Amino acid sequence: MKHLIHDMIDLTYETSLEESVQALVVLLTGVLPVVRPERRVDEKTASAYAACGFRLYPTVLHTTLFYDDRSDCFFKMLHPRGPRHRMLFSLTDRARQIYMLSRELNARGISLPKVRAYGKIRGKNVPVFAMERVEGRSLYDMVIRDKQSFPMERGLKVMDLVARTHQAGYWLGDAHLSHVFVDDTDVTGFIDPEGIRRNLRRGTRNFAKDLAGLDHPLLPLTGSEKRELAEHYLEVMKIPDHTAFLRVVKTYAERRWKR
Numbered sequence: 001m002k003h004l005i006h007d008m009i010d011l012t013y014e015t016s017l018e019e020s021v022q023a024l025v026v027l028l029t030g031v032l033p034v035v036r037p038e039r040r041v042d043e044k045t046a047s048a049y050a051a052c053g054f055r056l057y058p059t060v061l062h063t064t065l066f067y068d069d070r071s072d073c074f075f076k077m078l079h080p081r082g083p084r085h086r087m088l089f090s091l092t093d094r095a096r097q098i099y100m101l102s103r104e105l106n107a108r109g110i111s112l113p114k115v116r117a118y119g120k121i122r123g124k125n126v127p128v129f130a131m132e133r134v135e136g137r138s139l140y141d142m143v144i145r146d147k148q149s150f151p152m153e154r155g156l157k158v159m160d161l162v163a164r165t166h167q168a169g170y171w172l173g174d175a176h177l178s179h180v181f182v183d184d185t186d187v188t189g190f191i192d193p194e195g196i197r198r199n200l201r202r203g204t205r206n207f208a209k210d211l212a213g214l215d216h217p218l219l220p221l222t223g224s225e226k227r228e229l230a231e232h233y234l235e236v237m238k239i240p241d242h243t244a245f246l247r248v249v250k251t252y253a254e255r256r257w258k259r
Contacts, residue, residue, distance in 0.1 A: 004119075009128070011119030012096075017130065020053075020071045021117065027052040028121070035121050037079050038064050073116060073130040078194060086125060095119055095127035098193050101170075102131070105196075108168050111161065111189030112196075134191050136183035144177065144218050155221070155229045157187045162210060163236040165190075166199070171206040173197045175213030204245060207237070212252035 004011045004021060008028040013021050027034055032048045041058045049056040054066040054075070064077040078094065080086040088094070095118035102115040117130035139158070143150045158180060165172065172179070173195035181188045190196070199206050211230060219226075230249065234242050 006122075008122055009119060010122055011117055011128070013117035013119075013130065017071050017073070017117055020068045020073070020075075020130070023052045023054070023068075023070075024075065027054065034064070035077065035124055035126055036064065037061050067133070068130070071116070071130065072133050074113075074133060075117075075128065075130045076194070077121065078127045080125065089120075089125040089127060093118075093120070093127075094194075095129040098127075098129055101196060102193050105165070105168060105170070108164070110164050110168060111187065112193050113189060113191060115193065131191075131193065134181045134189045136181040136188040138178045138191070139180045139182060140176065140178035140216070142182070143220055144216060147220070150220050152225060152228065154182060154187070155225075156232055158182075158214070159229050159233040160236060161187050161190070162214070163233055165196070166207050166210070166237060169199055170196050171199050172210045172213070175210040177214060177216050177219070180214070204237075204239060205248060208245060208248040209252050211249045212256050215249070215253045215257070217257045 001012050002015055002018070004013070006025055009025065011021060027049065030048060032045065034045070034048060038045065038056060039058055039061050041056050046056050049066055053070060054068055057065045057067065059065045062079045062081050064079070066075050067073075068075060078089075080089050099115040099118040102112045105112050106114065113131035113134050115129050115131045118127075119129070120127055139150075142148045162172070172190065172192070174192060179190055179192040179195070181191055211233065215226065221229075230246055231242065234245060239245050
């Protein structure tokens with residue numbers, strides 16, 4: 001790993017990303033400000049990224065996401081959501097935490113994109129990291145946007161991966177079908193490592209939140225099929241009181257999806 005300290009960025013990265021990192025420095029020192037959330041991509045901003053070899057993607061309000069074809073990696077900036085996050089980002093190395101988390105969970109056989117660079121945009125306390133592209137497509141794109149079928153075999157594999165994450169002492173935090181990638185035969189991984197958190201609370205309420213987040217109202221499954229997936233998860237997790245747990249999942253799903 002190499003360590004770069006520049007006026008604009010402090011970054012630790014794999015040496016194979018050298019060309020991409022130098023392009024990132026050029027991007028950060030350009031005339032157009034790029035350290036900002038990009039929920040909607042305008043032509044001028046997209047062109048500034050493209051001139052440095054990056055493809056900018058629209059995303060949620062507090063994130064900047066762009067793809068680098070040279071390294072086959074996505075770069076991500078995390079913007080503070082308010083005073084509390086600004087304080088947190090100033091006191092902690094959030095990007096390094098994400099790097100260490102990906103290493104730990106990958107070692108446990110939990111599919112997360114490998115983080116190959118991590119650091120901070122200097123002066124703004126904005127964490128930045130680069131992660132390998134995950135093969136496949138998101139479940140949201142496949143079954144909600146494209147209205148493809150959702151085979152139970154695939155659903156069971158999703159439940160297995162969720163359960164392994166929970167058994168490792170973590171929960172997804174912002175569970176959503178758009179964060180779960182699959183290919184023709186398997187679940188290829190979760191693509192939102194910054195959302196994953198340690199389960200510091202006793203009990204299984206955070207686990208129920210994850211299942212509720214994945215229970216999108218347009219998911220093409222019957223009630224009995226959803227029940228089968230939940231029962232499979234409960235058996236893997238060895239949670240004895242199925243009725244109580246599913247009641248909590250239902251409560252969180254109603255809150256999440258305004259049912």
